[in-house]
Amino acid sequence: MVVGSDISRYPNTPRPTCRGYLHKRTQSAILKGWRKRWFVLKHNGYLHYYKHKKDEGKCRPLEVTKLEGAEVGVDTSLGKPFVFKCIPQSGNRIFHFCATSNQEMKRWLEAMDKAVHP
Secondary structure (H helix, E strand, O other): OOOOOOOOOOOOOOOOOOOEEEEEEEEEOOEEEEEEEEEEEEEOOOOEEEEEEEHOOOOOOOOOEOOOOOEEOOOOOOOOOOOEEEOOOOOOOEEEEEEHHHHHHHHHHHHHHHOOOO
């Protein structure tokens, strides 16, 4: 099993289709708000996220979500720019993400859409 993306040791490992920082909406009983997280969308259609960029390949992801069959799109209901949502097929959870620009949001939506419809 290959953890992370050590291309030098595993040159045949496909690079992730999309990676970068996004703000993820937190709605736990204790915390509410937006948290900056490092997201990695793998070729197999799974979205991994970590607390920091440096954690990729060194730590277990905070969560891994299968995107195949998920509903992905722009969300204007929160009154904040560059927000999009992902509703995975499995589970009753809605992920809200906030990008830093419209271009960044489009990049993620395109990549996620390809994972949703492999």
